Each structure stands twice: as C-alpha cells, then as structure tokens.
Amino acid sequence: MPLVTAADGPVRRLTAVDPAAHALGLRPGCLVADARAMVPALRVAPDDPGAERALLDHLADWCRCYTPRSAVDGWKGGAGGEGGGLWLDISGCAHLRGGEAALLADLRVRLRRHGFDNRAGIADTAGAAWAWARFGEPGDPCLPSGGHRQILAGLPVAALRLPPVVVTGLARLGLKTVRALDAVPRAGMMARFGPCVGQRLDQAWGVEDELIDPRLPGAAHCIHRAFAEPIGRPADVAAGLLQMLDRLCADLEQARLGLRRLEVTAFRLDASRQCLAVGTSRPSREPRHLFRLLEEPLAGLDAGFGIEMLRLAAPVVEALDIRQSSMAAVSAPADGESLEHLLDRLGNRLGFDRLYGFAARQSHWPERAVRRVPAASPASADARWPAAPRPLRLLAPPETVDVVAPLPDAPPVLFRWRREIHRIASAEGPERLSGEWWRTSRPDRDYYRVEDEAGRRFWLYRDGSYRADGPAPRWYLHGIFP
Template sequence: MTRVVSLFLPTWPTDRWRRKAGNIAPPVEAPLVLVGRSGSRRIVLAADAAAWAAGLRVGMPIAAAQVRAPGLVLRDAEPKADAEALERLALWLLQHVAPIVAPDPPEGILIDSTGADHLHGGEAAMLDSLVKRLALSSVAARAAAADTRGAAHALARHTARPTFVAPPGHGASVLASLPLEALRLPDGMASDLRVLGFERIGDLLAQPRAPLTRRFGPELVRRIDQALGDVAEPIEPVRPPDLVEARRAFAEPIAAPETVARHIGRLAAELGAALETRGLGARRLDLFCQRVDNRMQVIRVGTARPVCDARRLTRLLRDRIEIIAPGLGIEVMRLAATVVEPMVCRQSVSSLVEETVPDVSDLVDLLANRLGAQAVYRAAPRASDVPERSVERIPALETGTSAIWPGHWPRPARLLWRPEPIEAVALLPDHPPASFTWRGVRRRVRRADGPERVFGEWWARDAERVAVRDYFRVEDEAGERYWIYRAGDGEDAETGSHRWFLHGVFG
C-alpha cells in the first residue's frame, strides 16, 4: 500500500531569512514579516510565529499590520530564493529519507515513503526524527503520513501536532472532521460552500456528486477523489543534477519475479560500470519500477561502504524484490545511485606479514537493509568512568574513537539497560552484602570483591559533584556472579541514597 508523507513548514520564508541573517537577525520574540507588492500596495507575504500570534496574516496591508503589531520588523520577501532553498531541502531528504521526494511549494515537501519507513524505525519514528532534525536547524515543521497525497497534505496542516500517522487503509475517516480548506480548493470556493451550510469535509462526502459538480465545477469532486485515493495524484520527484543512473524500457510490460530479477542484474551491471568509470561507489541505491497504470514501485537499499561491484548491488536489490507489486506489468525500470562516494583503494597485504581481516560488509549491508540501519551496530568504548556512559552504539563498520575499554577492573558481559534496585544486607561503609534479593529471589553471597569507587562527573551534571558509587563483584551459592553497587560512600548522605542496585551480570 502506498504511503505518503507531507512535511509542512508553516514559517519557511521567515525561518530561512533568520538562518541567512544569522547573528544580525532580530530576536524570535519580535514579530517579523516579509513584504511584497500586490499592484501598488505593500502587503504581508510571509509571517513568523510571533507575527501570527499578534494576529497578522498573509495578504494583510503593511500599514494595518504595523498598527496591530507595534515594533513589527519588516524585511523584503525573496520568493525565488525560498523556492530554491525548498528544492535543496528536498534533495537532502531524497538522499537521507526516501527515494521519491518533491517540493510542494510554497511551504511543503512531499515524500513517498512506501517501503522506506522500516529503514528509519517505522513511520512514527521517521516523522519524529524529521521534525526534530529541522527544529535543530531552527525550522518549524509538522508532518503527517497517510495513504494519499491529498490526505497527508490535509492532516499535516490541520491535525499534526507536530506529527500524525494515519492508519493504513484509513479511507475518509481521518478527513471527515477537517475544515473545507484542507481539500486544497480554489480561492473563494470554501466560502461559497459555507454559505450553503457546509462546514467540514464530512458534510461534502454525504452529498451526491452531480449537484456539487453542476454548482462548483469538476475541481471540487476531483480534490475529494484525490484525497480518498479514487484518482491518482503522482509525485514528480526531484532529481540531483549529477545523478548516476541506468534505465531500461520494455516493449512489453514485465511482471514475473524472475524476469524482474534478471533485469535488475543488467541494470546493476550498467550502473556499476558507470560508477567504476568515475571512480565512485554507491552508498544508496534506488530502483524505480513504473507500472502500466503509472504507479511507481520503489526499492531503496544502502551500503556501509562505497560499492560499485555489480554482483553485490544485484544481491542487495534482489533481496528486497518481494516488496515490488508489478500489477498489470512494469513498463520502465530505472536504477539510480542517489548517494555516492569516492572509492578508496586499499593495498592487499600478504598473509605472511599480517593476518587478513575478513570482510563482513556484505553481511552488514544485507542485515541493515532487512532490519533497518539502527538495528545493526556495534558497541564502542567512550571516555567515561560511569558504566552506562562508557559505551555507545556506532555503525557496524565504523572505526570508532580513540577511547579504549577499561582493563583495570573486570566488567560484566551483560550490562542492564537501567540499574535495578535490590534489597541487600551489608555492613557499612565498605563491606560487601552478605545477601541480596533481586526480582523476588534471595541470594546468599559466597564470595565478593571490591569496592571499586566510581565518582560522579561534575562537568556533566551539577547533581554529581559529590555523588559516588561503590561497586562489588559478588558470587552467590549457585555460582552466579553479579555486579552490584551502593549509591553513596556509606557515611555521608549527600553522596547518595545508600540504596543498593544490580547493574550487570557476568557470563
């Protein structure tokens, strides 16, 4: 089922202007509008959040806006620069989010996320990540995912706070309560409909189509059908200017999986040769399959390192071939290297001098494309004495930092996600527990080693200036070994609560 994401940027022109102005931009509390002309009149073409809160609206005369908002900051609008920046953002999303992305001017972007959301942890996680990443760049955003372009557009602007994911197969249920403007109607049509008593989209859905068409023309019914998915509304994707791709058109549509797989191999061979000629390797590949009904089926795969080997690219794409629904047949197939990097030549070293390191990048790529890049990682040390901060997740083939694993004290093979409280019997301040109860089971300690004192990191949190933990390695009567600690030094209450916790289990 097709899924479309609408990314709504309500204050895109003013956000872009503030980013461009940098340190000389007025404070965010000061209302800002961008000024343009309508004939001989100067009007508001864009307004930031503070201006909207003051009651200013697009199209309002500047004189009226200045009366309503004293201290209003006026700057010239740059519609062409706004459109160019929106296209650059769409290109960035094409490389990092999904293979079909298109600007939706003047303040939106459309993303066909079908088959790509699993690479980002699901639709909800993908939308949340998008909105937060834009917020870090001082760009306000709302996003919605739905079955159609029209529904996603409407939900992003009237429902998302800041994100909304409509359930697959939602139909008209998520649209019925939205205002008429959510249908992207021509200027004035919503007002004319309200004169007749229509307030919400649901009011229109209950009416026969013929009278609406006679009164308002075909545009109203077309917009309703687009929102419901009864009329196709394809997305024309943005294309990088230096895109490396291979294309194949068929005299007769193809549909059999083995035929599709055979042509994938041919496209991969052609693309691999083009990449090798340029000294490039693909980091992200998009396979576009255009069906006879003009619907697009897309496969996106990524690689941990630049790759131009045709056999490897073919294997990655064929591993995802089951998500292609050919329908009545595929007319055109196109394979594009959306993200490329220069190939790095490595000199082979004789095994007589150095032991050869096995190349697991092919396995990493297969797992990452099946499960998502977040699910394939490795643990690397961080420069921290606090156990839960001393390890981080990094990409499976990344070299990591210069930090090394601590070797002066043994660490458990399994570190709990969060330390779990236990009941312990121990002599203070420096003795290990004689027994402890964890998850309802009492364990008598037979051997113990410690304490290992870990001090708080005062530069990370003020509350850790005097905080300490005393860690012990203990072994119970069954031979199981645990890593437990006491919060505090056993004497001063300011150093911790003196409660006991289990933090890890030795293998």
C-alpha cells in the same frame, strides 16, 4: 446528478464543478446557497486540497515515464476556475515516443483512460504551453516552434497566469488580449500592477528563463529502461535489473565512484509506481553484490498489471578508486566471501543502526565508558579498558535490589533480585567510581563484586554513602559476571 465541491468556511463558495454542473451554469466561485437555489438536486462534496495535491503529485510521478523532469503546477485562483496542472519538460525526450505530437496524444489517451479529462499544450516556453493548454484550440495542442508569439498574441490576458485582480484591472483599462497588453509601455503597467505583468509576458515570450522544479531530483547516475511489453514475472524483472546494474556500475567505474544507496523504481501500467531502496556500508559498484542486496526487497515488489519501465538511480555516491580485479576474485564463488558484503546484507535487513561495534570512551562511569561505533568503520586498535574486573552484561538501567548488610559500610550478606534471594558467599570491593561532576550531580558509587552460594557472580553498587541524617542509600545490581 451534478456534483460540485465547496470549501468550508463562513462563506461557502464552489471550488470545482463537474461537466453536468457546468452545463447548468454553475461556475467555481459562486455561493453554495445560490447554487442550491439554482439546482436543488445539487450534490456538494467538501473540498480536499490535500487529496487533490496528492493526486497531482502521484500523476507527476507517473509522468516520469515520459520525461524525468515532471513537476506539479500549483497555480490557484483562475477566474474561470483553472486550477493547477502538471509541467512536463520534454526537451530531448519526445523522439523516444515518436515526436511531440505522438507523445502528447499517447499521454492524453492514457490519462483519459485513467479517468482524467485533460487539456494539454506543447510550446517553446513554459508560459506559452500553459496558455495554450488552457486557452488554445484543443484540436491542435502543439504550437509550432518559433511561432508561439503570433498565436499567443490573440489570446485573452488571463492566459498569462495573472492573478484575477490584475486581469479585472486590465479589463477595466480595455486591455483584453495579450497583443494589446504587449503594445502598452511596461513602465505604466509596472506602476499600476507591479512587476508581474512584465514578468509573465517575458516568460511567455521566452525572454526571461523559467525553471520548473522537478519533483524528484534527477540523480546524476541513473538508468532508465522502458520495456516494449510490460513485464511481470520476477525472473524478467531480475534479468532486466541485472543488465541495468551492469550498465550503472560501468558508468560508476568510469567516474571512479561507488554508490552508497541504490534506488529502484518500477513504473506500473496502472500509473502507480513502487520504489525499493538498499544501502551499502561502503561505496560499492559490484553488480552481483548489489543484486543480492536487492533480492530481498524485490520479493516484495508487486508488479500489478505489469511493469512498463524500471529506473535505477544512485542518489548517494562516494569516491571509489579503481582496483585491479584479480583472477582469483573472478573465479571466487559469488557467495559472500567478504566482510563488507555480509555487513551490507545484514544492514539492509536489520537496519544499519542495529549493526555495531564497541569503542572506549574516557569515563569512569561504567555505562559511559563504552560507546557504539558503526560496524563498517575500519577496525580500530584495541580499546584500553579499566584493569578492574568488569561484568559481561551491564544492565541498563541498573536494577534495584533489597539488601541485608551487617554494617553500613560493609558488603551485603544477602540480596533479593527479581524476587529471588541470593546469599552472598564472598564479596570483593568496594571500588569507588565517581561520575563526571560537570555532567551529573549523582553521588559516588561503591561497587562490590559478589558471588552467591550457587556460584553466580554479580556487580552490586551502593548509590552514595550512609549519612546519619539522610535516608539510607539504595543498592543496585548493575552487572552480571561470568
């Protein structure tokens, strides 16, 4: 049964057709109603550009096992329905697969095995490759180096990635082939169709540079390793990673850098990939330590049908001077001796934001007097804390308590907190604390340190003071004393 997709909207037009529908004469762009009239048994699926794009992204990522520079071509709106495609910049990569033709053949066979009918072209420029992939001879996808100009000249103007409006305009002028277009003076074209015609021609000839923007920015420090046979056993993956880590760390040492973030990407046989990442609290280039950090995420690595390539990248690096390694360090057991290693292990498992220390802040308000600092920051001098007694736990937010106080300004004699009544044996206070006037308009707080009859000690405060005309101020429990 022929299958087509159609976009939603007031006028529904076909966006893509399958080979069966194509054979019946359906083309992208025709109305759904017309198509249904022509082929009553037509299946129309809703167009989903998001899913299409996601699939292309996914494929572009998979193509990174051929080249690190792969990108999605988001071109839309060919008259013949040519949608987007993939760019692969294989400069310097073809020899790894036995030449351009072999690389392309391998890529096409594997894409077809995954169920993607495909066309491809290799040329000196991106524009020429695009044209040849769509309008060239499928049997000969590789344009000879330097010969693209003659071959391209015979193709229709649509091969130049021109918008459909321009293509029809050119056709009306009788300019049907690239050769004819190239012979016309540029100035007239510019006046009539804008700069796109000249630009596309220059891009196809290679006069103007065209950069493709790779999907994943290439890290400066990056190691690839392709395996002759796909690997799947955790021990094999670990051994491969350890060797790659050694090389990466040697590279970093040469550059006097240490990495703060390490990414491992596993490219699986079924065109999917999995990415693992760990961070370090300080720049590091110790393979064993980094490998220990990776051990836990590695347990979650799903090898699937096998991993054919591993990529190790250090996207975030920082300067790290060369330190002479001592003999003792070499002979010391690898089991975490240093604090940095411990912080890295804890941070990667718990999250670095869950690892912290305390530092003082200039404020009388108890909850603002302490700030958190990252645990990895160098140990500061001891903070200066207020001389008055402070609790061990500071409840956030303070919890309201019901109190009984004999006099408005006296400390309470009993209070109820969490449904439990505490009779106060002794109280110390008040200690009056004011918030910063520029920050808060809260009233002053009168803090009392109280002890109940069981010997438990608490920090209570009264929010504001008694006024004859206002409501009674509330009492709060703010802290627990030892």
